[in-house]
Amino acid sequence: MPFPFTLPTTSSFSFSTFFNSDSHPSLPLSASTYRGVLRDTLKKHKRLPPHEQASNLGNVILSLNNYIPYLLAVDSGLGSQPVAGEELDVVLKSTPVLEWRPTLSEAAIPGRESTRLKIKSLEYEIYFVISTLAYTQTLLARAALHPLFSSATASPSQDQRTLAITTATKHLLSAASTHAYLSTRSETVPTDPPCGDITQSTFRALSSLAMAEATLLAVLKDDPYPAAVAQDRNKNDKEWMIKAPEIPKVRAHLFARLCLAAAEHAANALSLLKSRGKIDADLLKYVEDLRRTGRGKACRFFGIDAEIGGQTGVGIAWLQAGLHELGLAAKEEKKSMSLGRFKKEWAEKREDKRVEKGADWGADAGRLEEGRVLEMLGKKWNKMNDTINTQSIPPIGPLMSSMPSGREIHTLKPFIPPVLEASTLEAMRAPPDRVDDYGRDGGASSEEEQEPVGAFPGTKGDYVGNSNYY
Numbered sequence: 001m002p003f004p005f006t007l008p009t010t011s012s013f014s015f016s017t018f019f020n021s022d023s024h025p026s027l028p029l030s031a032s033t034y035r036g037v038l039r040d041t042l043k044k045h046k047r048l049p050p051h052e053q054a055s056n057l058g059n060v061i062l063s064l065n066n067y068i069p070y071l072l073a074v075d076s077g078l079g080s081q082p083v084a085g086e087e088l089d090v091v092l093k094s095t096p097v098l099e100w101r102p103t104l105s106e107a108a109i110p111g112r113e114s115t116r117l118k119i120k121s122l123e124y125e126i127y128f129v130i131s132t133l134a135y136t137q138t139l140l141a142r143a144a145l146h147p148l149f150s151s152a153t154a155s156p157s158q159d160q161r162t163l164a165i166t167t168a169t170k171h172l173l174s175a176a177s178t179h180a181y182l183s184t185r186s187e188t189v190p191t192d193p194p195c196g197d198i199t200q201s202t203f204r205a206l207s208s209l210a211m212a213e214a215t216l217l218a219v220l221k222d223d224p225y226p227a228a229v230a231q232d233r234n235k236n237d238k239e240w241m242i243k244a245p246e247i248p249k250v251r252a253h254l255f256a257r258l259c260l261a262a263a264e265h266a267a268n269a270l271s272l273l274k275s276r277g278k279i280d281a282d283l284l285k286y287v288e289d290l291r292r293t294g295r296g297k298a299c300r301f302f303g304i305d306a307e308i309g310g311q312t313g314v315g316i317a318w319l320q321a322g323l324h325e326l327g328l329a330a331k332e333e334k335k336s337m338s339l340g341r342f343k344k345e346w347a348e349k350r351e352d353k354r355v356e357k358g359a360d361w362g363a364d365a366g367r368l369e370e371g372r373v374l375e376m377l378g379k380k381w382n383k384m385n386d387t388i389n390t391q392s393i394p395p396i397g398p399l400m401s402s403m404p405s406g407r408e409i410h411t412l413k414p415f416i417p418p419v420l421e422a423s424t425l426e427a428m429r430a431p432p433d434r435v436d437d438y439g440r441d442g443g444a445s446s447e448e449e450q451e452p453v454g455a456f457p458g459t460k461g462d463y464v465g466n467s468n469y470y
Contacts, residue, residue: 014439176210212265261406263294313391
């Protein structure tokens with residue numbers, strides 16, 4: 001966690017071809033310039049190896065924040081709305097045609113990248129650009145959390161963990177606010193968007209998803225069990241003596257309700273995404289896994305609360321309920337190593353390798369990691385229950401039906417889009433100093449994106465840049 005979004009890419013576009021401003025003649029050219037920088041930044045980011053993309057997110061954020069004020073200024077000028085106290089006069093000369101490559105909609109051909117989508121509205125351009133900002137904020141949260149799950153170095157200290165989680169939470173709440181802004185803005189658009197990436201239901205779903213992730217991070221900050229499990233399997237960690245984790249009873253119950261709130265947000269996101277249809281299967285699976293993870297964590301904390309109160313049998317039952325919620329409940333085995341356990345261990349090792357490579361890690365929303373924590377506590381408590389104070393283990397059905405509702409911890413602040421300063425607007429009253437030729441290629445794909453004639457699908461990298469191949 002959080003979800004590994006893929007940033008969309010776009011074609012070139014000239015604002016001067018479709019828009020004109022008598023009050024600020026240089027505005028269309030300036031908008032084209034900053035859009036061109038964003039286009040190049042997104043393309044370069046896409047071509048970077050996965051382990052290098054995290055360090056490039058700052059450039060993406062900068063390009064987005066530089067372009068958004070100009071884009072919104074053109075939009076405000078079309079609606080005769082003032083910007084920084086100045087009246088803008090923007091006239092539409094002809095219907096704009098822009099291209100974006102969606103990344104959340106299900107691909108028409110499985111296993112192949114979605115084709116570019118033509119949009120004929122500046123409003124949809126705003127949706128794609130600002131949603132890209134929200135995706136980038138989520139990816140910044142992933143980058144901040146990566147050291148907590150990596151075993152390439154020693155386990156981080158408590159202060160380092162707190163800083164990483166606080167930073168990631170800030171980015172996720174910003175992403176949630178950004179998606180909520182788009183959801184509210186899209187209420188006034190009467191037409192249906194051309195793809196699922198920029199629909200109101202998707203914006204609402206992604207806002208709920210970011211809230212679910214941020215809520216679970218509020219629990220992770222003071223939850224010592226995942227850190228203990230990660231530290232135990234970290235070969236580079238030198239602290240071989242680990243103090244047993246302790247959680248006060250009241251906080252354990254509070255954490256359980258926070259986890260249930262996160263699960264409710266994830267369930268809401270899943271319902272909204274499924275209502276639209278044709279949404280990427282990986283995203284749907286992630287949201288479902290996040291819902292399971294939230295409920296599984298809640299069961300663990302209810303179990304901790306019971307065990308602290310001396311009810312070890314009830315605590316073990318809660319752990320079993322947690323595994324059931326995660327979809328990892330053990331079935332009756334006749335052999336010591338069942339096929340199900342082998343598949344589970346293989347999936348855990350594969351996830352560990354993804355963490356080390358920095359690519360697509362956490363795509364299961366922490367479900368397997370929570371399963372490890374439940375199994376660790378299960379071994380400890382079962383041993384205690386078998387040797388010290390034997391208690392009966394109640395069925396999990398009544399326990400699961402008695403779970404309370406969730407409790408919120410975060411409040412979203414409204415997203416305020418960046419706007420142009422008065423001095424910048426004043427400077428654009430001068431005529432443009434050069435020709436706006438950003439759309440001269442007609443939106444054609446770059447050499448790296450074109451499939452060579454006769455090439456086997458997926459092998460274009462063997463042909464690009466090799467003029468002596470034939």
